Amino acid sequence: MSFSPLFYDFKRTIRSKTVIIISAVLLITSLVFISLFYSFSFSSPIIRNLNEMHILIKENGNYSFYVFVYNQFGDLLQNVEVKLKITKPGSSEIIFYLTNYTDSKGIAKFKFATKEIPLYISFNVTKGSDSVGASFLFSGTTDIYSTRNIDFVLDSNNPSTLNIIAFYVDQGGQKPNYDVYYRYYAFNLTGPGSPNQNQEKQWEPLGKLDDYYKLFKVGIKIPSGNVMLNLEAQFKDQEGNTKLTTKTSLTIFASQTIDPVELTQSFTLGYFATFVSLMSILAAYNLYGKDKILGILDYVISKPVTRLGLALSRYISMILALSFAIFLNYLLINLYTIYLTGKLIPWNILLIVTLALIVEAAAFLGIVLTFSHIMKSTGTLLGIGIILFLVFSFFWGTIVFAISSALGINFASADFIRLNIILSYFNPSEYPSLFYIYILNKISIFSGFTINISPEEYGLSLINLIITGIAWIIIPLATFLYLTIKRD
Missing domain, CATH: 2.60.40 (Immunoglobulin-like)
Known part of the structure; x- marks a missing residue:
């Protein structure tokens, strides 16, 4: 795998309509919502x-x-x-x-x-x-x-x-x-x-x-x-x-001015994570999955280019491009928050949350790339991507609530918080929010309502977060590469 194809794929990804449009929508709407919610108050x-x-x-x-x-x-x-x-x-x-x-x-x-x-x-x-x-x-x-x-x-x-x-x-x-x-x-x-x-x-x-x-x-x-x-x-x-x-x-x-760190992390993480998952799914579909199913990649593969080399080149270029887009958008949003509040946000929080969002992107990217080697039609692959997006990003709260109700757990109780954290380990869209809980010792139950907690009491530790992040990167990637070599 040479540097030239990798750089070409990187430019192709970063210039794609998927990344540009979603990044622009994410940035503009985030800035608008942060401005609106800056004076948000609650009891x-x-x-x-x-x-x-x-x-x-x-x-x-x-x-x-x-x-x-x-x-x-x-x-x-x-x-x-x-x-x-x-x-x-x-x-x-x-x-x-x-x-x-x-x-x-x-x-x-x-x-x-x-x-x-x-x-x-x-x-x-x-x-x-x-x-x-x-x-x-x-x-x-x-x-x-x-x-x-x-x-x-x-x-x-x-x-x-x-x-x-x-x-x-x-x-x-x-x-x-x-x-x-x-x-x-x-x-x-x-x-x-x-x-x-x-x-x-x-x-x-x-x-x-x-x-x-x-x-x-x-x-x-x-x-x-x-x-x-x-x-x-x-x-x-x-x-x-x-x-x-x-x-x-x-x-x-009754009225509290939200701390800039809490404002940015609480709102931005949930909203940002939603767009990151969508951007990763569509990028994987448009820049690899669709070409794979239609057989276009078969024309690209010729000596000395191998299936593994092409797959790695596309994966690495896409994750680098997505990481760049995530970092740039997240940096601009935080700079605006600093301008709005006049308070600096700790650099370690910016770094950790950015890495957590990149892990989320890598997880969704690997999952969709894996399905591209299993599905036989582009419509089915796109449908699976949409289902993943809806389940993990939109209906996850409903799923958690349904499970808690089936187990007889009251909403916003200590057992509900514990269940929420445990289930979040199994959702890449929730991975960044686990860092929010770990860093700020708060969990957001619903918009505008947070509860102070001690993360250690609920099994949330740095080592668990690191292991989970590595797993969300390695398992989908390893499965994708295995199918690339063995299935075709």
């Missing part, structure tokens, strides 16, 4: 993938420190690293520096003894790319110290509602045994001079806290508007005495 509570609650207990100069770690759905997280640092206030002198991991109950436990008072305590929780922590000054005037013992979490079966999680440890590390009562009210975050409104509720029984932690499924509907949702709780003993009063809050914004 969303701020709940992190990684959360913690902590308690410090003092007993005769000995201290026990407990950190409970959980995700946005209130699921406990095991084997998460927690680093604890204890210093003298106003000094850099470290008294203790300890590291531990959460156990099967999601709790990291620390024990230490010191006569120093007061203490400045700080800790950090790390899981993958997520990190959360806190610091506080302990004066020693109380035997049990905690900043909060309740929190809002998303309902795993219905992320438009909230549940409540509680955590507490009694003296001696004993499990609590309290009746919990709660109330909440929405505080409208209105503009200057606008009236603030409180919608306060009376105390209601939440349930019994008879373990270190408990998830109470109350199903509070997420309110609309710019709202701060305040939650208060009372822990009462068996005699009805209030042992503890604790509170927390959750901020909900």
Whole structure:
């Protein structure tokens, strides 16, 4: 295979009407839609993938420190690293520096003894790319110290509602045994001079806290508007005495300016991936498949040109041309986003997403080229290409929803997210979106609605993505080359 035929095929592909027209439509419509959606707004509570609650207990100069770690759905997280640092206030002198991991109950436990008072305590929780922590000054005037013992979490079966999680440890590390009562009210975050409104509720029984932690499924509907949702709780003993009063809050914004990275990756990836699949399918059909079925390639093959050499030349030239078109379009779209927002998009994200789109193009290219050696008519080959495009790019969401319904999985639940990610491995059009999830720790369920997740919890890792990408390139290509040599 010489360089001259390869360069000729590259120019033929890049100048083809298929690549030029689809690239132009993709670029123009992307720029228009990004301009329209730049000010897109939606309601969303701020709940992190990684959360913690902590308690410090003092007993005769000995201290026990407990950190409970959980995700946005209130699921406990095991084997998460927690680093604890204890210093003298106003000094850099470290008294203790300890590291531990959460156990099967999601709790990291620390024990230490010191006569120093007061203490400045700080800790950090790390899981993958997520990190959360806190610091506080302990004066020693109380035997049990905690900043909060309740929190809002998303309902795993219905992320438009909230549940409540509680955590507490009694003296001696004993499990609590309290009746919990709660109330909440929405505080409208209105503009200057606008009236603030409180919608306060009376105390209601939440349930019994008879373990270190408990998830109470109350199903509070997420309110609309710019709202701060305040939650208060009372822990009462068996005699009805209030042992503890604790509170927390959750901020909900009705209007959020989308981050340029999220804007470009969330919208562009889905839209871009659709056009990449179409461009690859039509390029494979027009520049190889049609000629193969009509027998035109048989006239090209003569010594020293072999079937394998011709197939490789056409494949390499098409993938290079498609890669160039993808890179150029994606670069221009991102430059426009930078111009629109005034914020730079990290180069590593641009590179990774571009490579993911090229993998998608290679997969569809290899699949259609493979079918060109199986089908006997151009109409059948084109029909298969259209079916692949419709199934993988347009009806995939419907297929995922149908499978989840058949399995009894609720829409937008944690199980639905897991199923969505697993099935995406088997769709080359969804391959770029897996990188979006991995990089930004978010999954887009439908337009304008995203959920924060920890990719590792759903089996999404860099090594899995690399293996999947290699498989989507190698398997279709190897099958195509095998049929090129053996079938004809």
